Amino acid sequence: MxxxxxxxxxxxxxxxxxxxxxxxxxxxxxxxxxxxxxxxxxxxxxxxxxYGIASGDITQGSAVIWxxxxxxxxxxxxxxxxxxxxxxxxxxxxxxxxxxxxxxxxxxxxxxxxxxxxxxxxxxxxxxxxxxxxxxxxxxxTVPNIGKDITFVWGGDTAGQGWGINPDFGGMRIYEAMRRLKPDFFIHSGDTIYADNPIQSEVKLADGKIWRNLVTEEKSKVAETLKEFRGNYLYNLMDKNVRRFNAEVPQLVQWDDHEIRNNWYPNQIIENDDRYKVKNVNLLASRGKQAFLEYAPIRLNGSNPAQIYRAFNYGAALEIFMLDKRSYRGQNSPNRQPNSSSETAFLGNQQLQWLKQRLLNCKSTWKVIASDMPIGLMIRDGSKAFENVSNGNGIPLGRELELAELFRFIKSNKIRNVVWLTADVHYAAAHYYDPNRAQFQDFYPFWEFVTGPLHAGTFGPNELDNTFGPQVKFSSVPRGSAQNIPPTAGLQFFGQVKIDGESQVMTVAHYNLDGKKVYSIDLSPE
Missing domain, CATH: 2.60.40 (Immunoglobulin-like)
Structure with a gap:
């Protein structure tokens, strides 16, 4: 032997x-x-x-090598x-x-x-x-036997707002902090690159010091060509922390907006942004998605290679549902429509029905929905439109109608132990959704955990929408904080989940740039 x-x-x-x-x-x-x-x-x-190697999309007996x-x-x-x-x-x-x-x-x-x-x-x-x-x-x-502990990490937002690879800072150090926890796998919750955020050689900090980036031709402008989109992925792989992490930790990768452009949606035409010669977002999205699929260790769907939403069964304790909130949405709008239509699509009907059926068939104790955007945080797109589901206090309207349908389905079918993990807003938070405090009440209470950024500017906190009754149980940044805080401030975060093999208790924690735990909670299965 x-x-x-x-x-x-x-x-x-x-x-x-x-x-x-x-x-x-x-x-x-x-x-x-x-x-x-x-x-x-x-x-x-x-x-x-x-640029190293990576593994991903693990199943009971397989893994993708890239x-x-x-x-x-x-x-x-x-x-x-x-x-x-x-x-x-x-x-x-x-x-x-x-x-x-x-x-x-x-x-x-x-x-x-x-x-x-x-x-x-x-x-x-x-x-x-x-x-x-x-x-x-x-x-x-590989996926463990019954009774074994499961540990994984998640996060999003890499190389955003002009904060690139700074050798003097140690590069993208948070990837090393995650690696040291020896997770079974990693969920990248989107914004894997910032195709619309060029990297300059120097950035002057508020204290007068200089942040010095490694620079490349492709990262010196917004990405429009396929070569430039590919160059964004190559840029991140220049970092030794990222390459070492990739070699040791399998990944489940999803995308959000910055893989293409901030707040993009299908059929959008770019206005009032002279950085772009290519104004057709569908063309940019086609090139950006090709680069994403080339560089992610993702299992391509044989019948639909461009499909990003998918699920992974990680044994009796855990199943993970990876969403795509970008490809099937309608136009960003005031988001106040009273009835569902193509204009209010967010997940889109096909993905929504897929998710409902997968949840219904799931036999695992914990159902983790990996979402590239949070639920109850308001994210605006300009002065009149909304980028996210949330549109302000009140009953479900617009894109909120899809989630109300999903939450009602989960309750009516007695699907327990659903937890949402996400990133996107560039700070860490824990939200408890309570129907007793909600405008829409036909759902089981649940938790949503938001984390990030991994290596980008720190923002937040965002305003809450009371439609589904979210309560802030933890926030890594206080109200009135400065925006686009650089990585030197240490306000970079990632999340960790541990599921005890015997008790099935799920422990969710947030860690900072130095690998210090800043929040933790134990969730017992129902």
Missing amino acids: ARQFSRRQFLIHSTLASSGAIAANALSNAGFVHSAFAIVPSDKLRPRIP SRTDRPSRMLVEYADDYTFRNSKQIVGSVALAASDYTARLTLTGLPTGQSVFYRVRFQDLDDAKLISAPTNGSFR
């Missing part, structure tokens, strides 16, 4: 093995033996993996249940070509339950099969 090693032991060795300057004999000395893929010591000629190389090459993945790879399996994957910006992915299947999986990615040159990249190593844990 193969000797078992911890993920940490594996990753210590992986740091050595991933260097392109290490030749085959050094890899052997580091314990990397029995590989079906030969290594040749010609680093200048063989393919490279400059990477990017620098030339036409074929992806090769080797995986095993111990870091020495003595009993490894090898998979020949897809070809990375210019059409996909040299990104590639494959799905590992037949994985064991509740076990660490160690993997390494190489790329084989298409013109010369002897030219194979040095390996880049990663690991993840």
Whole structure:
């Protein structure tokens, strides 16, 4: 039987093995033996993996592996249940070509339950099969057995408001703070990039100090071309904290508005923004979605590759429902329509019916709805329109009608233990939705936890809408706070969820940039 090693032991060795300057004999000395893929010591000629690797969209027995190389090459993945790879399996994957910006992915299947999986990615040159990249190593844990604890983190908002990679600050440090908690997986709640927020080389802070960003051509203007959208993802992957995190923590990724443009909606025409030569948002969204799907370790839907909403069963304790509140919405408006129509669409009817059916069929104790926008916080789009569901106090109107329908369905079908996780507003909060304090009362009480930003300006707090009776139980920023507070202030946040394997108690906590817990609550299942 193969000797078992911890993920940490594996990753210590992986740091050595991933260097392109290490030749085959050094890899052997580091314990990397029995590989079906030969290594040749010609680093200048063989393919490279400059932006690391990632895993995602885990199921009971599978996971997506993602990477990017620098030339036409074929992806090769080797995986095993111990870091020495003595009993490894090898998979020949897809070809990375210019059409996909040299990104590639494959799905590992037949994985064991509740076990660490160690993997390494190489790329084989298409013109010369002897030219194979040095390996880049990663690991993840598969869905645990019944009775095992589950821990995951979530957050959103990366590289926004001009706060980019500052080497003097240590880069995007919050990703390292999340990694240190050793989560089973990570939910990125949207705004994975800020395609509409250019990065400048220097930003003067309020105290007179200078924030210095790494800059690239694609991040120096708003994204309009496919190359520029891709460049936003490449920019984030320049950060060593992000790459290390990606190699160790599987991801479930959704999008929001900044993957394209602030507050966008389908069929929008850009007005009063001279930064954009491309005024048709549908064209921008097509390019931006292509880049998102290329760079996210996401399992593409065979019948509809562009579909982003999906669900993941994480065993008897947990199922996660990943929403898309961007693709199917109507135009941002005053949002006060008394009846449902195409104008009031937010999730859209097809996604809403899918969510209701998945919740109805769910047998897991906890049902986590991963939402790219919060429910009861008012988010305006200009002086007259609303970006979110909430439109001000009172009975459900406009987009609120969809959520009222969903909440009524959950109650009428006695679906318990539904928790909402989200980001978007650039501060952390805990909200309790109480029907006794709501204008619409036909729903079970529930919790919503908002977190962020991961690496962006801090804002908030937002005004509450009493339609569904939200109560603020925690807020990371007080009323009257300054807006667009830089990361140097330390007001960057992420959330963590722990589900006890025996009691099924869910503990939800918020952490700050330094990895310090600032709020925590225990939720007992009903």
